[in-house]
Amino acid sequence: MMNWADLLSTSRIGMDEDAPAGREESPFLLDLDRITFSSFFRRLQDKTQVHPLSVGGRVRSRLTHSVEVASVGRSLGFGVGRQLIEGERDIPAHITAHDFGYIVQVACLSHDIGNPPFGHAGESAIGQWFQENRDVVFSADMSDSQKRDLLAFEGNAQGFRILNKLDYFREKGGFRMSYAALGAFTKYPGDTSIKNRQGIEAKKPGFCQSEKAIFEKVANRLGLIRRGNDHLWCRHPLAYLMEAADDICYRVADLEDGVTMECVSFKEVEYHLAPLAWSHKHGDTIAARRAHLLSQNWYADMDQSEKLGFLRSKAISNLIKATVDAFIEHEEDLLKGAFDQELLAATPFAQEAQACKTFAGSSIFGTRRKLEIETASYEVLGFLLDVFCRAMLEFEKCGGDIKRMSAKHKHVIRLLEYPFVFKNDRYEHLMQVSDFVSGLSDRAAVNMFKVLKGISL
Structure with missing residues (x-):
């Protein structure tokens, strides 16, 4: 069984155990500062959330989504931390309820930092290019797991790589995050070698072969429970709060953006959000809660924008409270590594939240403009790779001697964000290319595609 003393470790990757742990106010605020000022985080302002290449700030980008998720995550963490401390759990004396909030906030703020251009379509495009060109670029000495890191490119695993290798102290700890924050960040604590992908933590890889040893060190320090002989561990309990914050935001905010983009009507969104915005004490059934809210005179007097704001605010508030309660109720199973579902599914609002997700999937994610851009992303990212x-x-x-290269390829190598490091290792070289292409923003990828094609100079 895991324990909170280990799970809340303030030790940092790439630093001695006795080194200063962070800022005086909280050891975890240093994590927050480094994410906030990272160029990888800034690029999220031009990366797809739902609607690619949107302009004018009308709808959420990955950046605004991440900030909103972090706000919800901080509330979730604080709520859980306060109840655990008040319940006299074995929490280290220097850890406060706010520290729980900061840990989850950091995990939430960085949860999409590894997403490539064009979101999930970009992930698929990168994997497809490597599949189609595997005979050209894969070498005989690459392991199957190394190949799968590229064939099944995953933004979560790329995020772990960014945090631990690609920014600040490159190859020397990266962001040098606290162990607690890295544990809460890692939604899928396993790699591509897992044969039996059953269980919530095994759905996707959360780290690449290049960072496998780093995650194993993190898992051992936090006391995460290992699953058999695979490179798979149970989740850090606070990772469930990070996931819940993400789920709460996209299930509510995606519908709000759908109205803005005229993908769905306000009435359809109102129909789905009203039961989340009106607590269960006002009626046992979804229909009763919806009817009770819509019958209120003060609600009827609001304009559409005010109603959307009210529905969003109340729905998020109710979901936060319900999620905190669910975490406390299932704390023992979470510490045993025996909890195997999303926290939202363990709340009284599970049915309503799932209905929002289903509605968004059928009504918003298949718009013509979105499909056109996502289809184009295969051409753009494939060409760049x-x-x-x-x-x-x-x-x-x-042999790494750039002077011996052809003029064209010499220029191409110099376009990479960081100097290409020769390692006499094909896997590491491919990962460096993948780092660069996946790190581009949507518009940066499109612009580079046009320039290298000679379309726009």
Whole structure:
């Protein structure tokens, strides 16, 4: 069984155990500062949340989504921390309820930091290009798991790589995050080698082979429970709060953005959000709660924008309270690694929240404009991967001596964000290309595609 003393570790990746743990107000605020000021985080302002290449701030980008998720996550963490401390759990004396909030806030703020351009379509596009070109770019000495890191490119695993290798102290701890924050960040604590993908933590890989040793160190320090002989562990309990914050925001906010983009009507969104906005004490059934809210004169007097704001605010508030209660109710199973569902599914609002997700999936995610751009993303990202991987192969053939390369590929290599590091290791070289392409924002990817194609100069 896991214990809170280990799970709340303030030790940091890449630093001695006795080194200063963080800012004086809280050891976890240093994590928050580093995420906030990271270039990888800033790029989320131009990465797809639901509606790609939107302009004018009309709808949420990955950045605004992440900020909103972090706000909800902080409330969830604080609520849980306060109840645990008041319940006299074995919490280290220096940890406050606010520290719980900061840990979850950090995990939430960074939860999408590894997303490539064009969201999930971008993940698929990167994986498809490697599948179609595996005979060209994969070497015989690459393991099956290394190949799968690229064939099944996953934003969560890329996020773990960014946090631990690609920014601030590159290759020397990265962001040098606290163990507690890294544990809460890792929604899927396993790699691509897992054969039996059953259980909530095994749905996707959460780290690549290149960071496998780092995660194992994190898991051991936090006391996470290992699942058999696979490179798979149970989740950090606070990772469930990070997931819940994400779920709460996109199930509510995606519907609000759907109205803004005219994908769905206000009445349809009102129909789905009203039962979440009106607590169960006003009626046992979904229909009763919806009818009770709509019958209120003060609600009827609001304009559409005010109603959307009210529905969003009340729905999120009710879901936060219900999620905190669910966490406390299932704390023992969470610490045993025996809890195997989303926290929202364990709340009284499970049916209503699922209805919102289903409605959004059928009504918002398949708009023509969204499908057109996502289809184009395969061409854009595939072209960029082809250009940079071909240059990488020549760089490798020249033993890392850029002076021996052709003029064209010499220029291409110099376009990479960071100097290409020769490691005599094809997997590491491909990961460097993947780091660059997946790190581009939506518009940066489109612009580079146009420039390298000679379409726009």
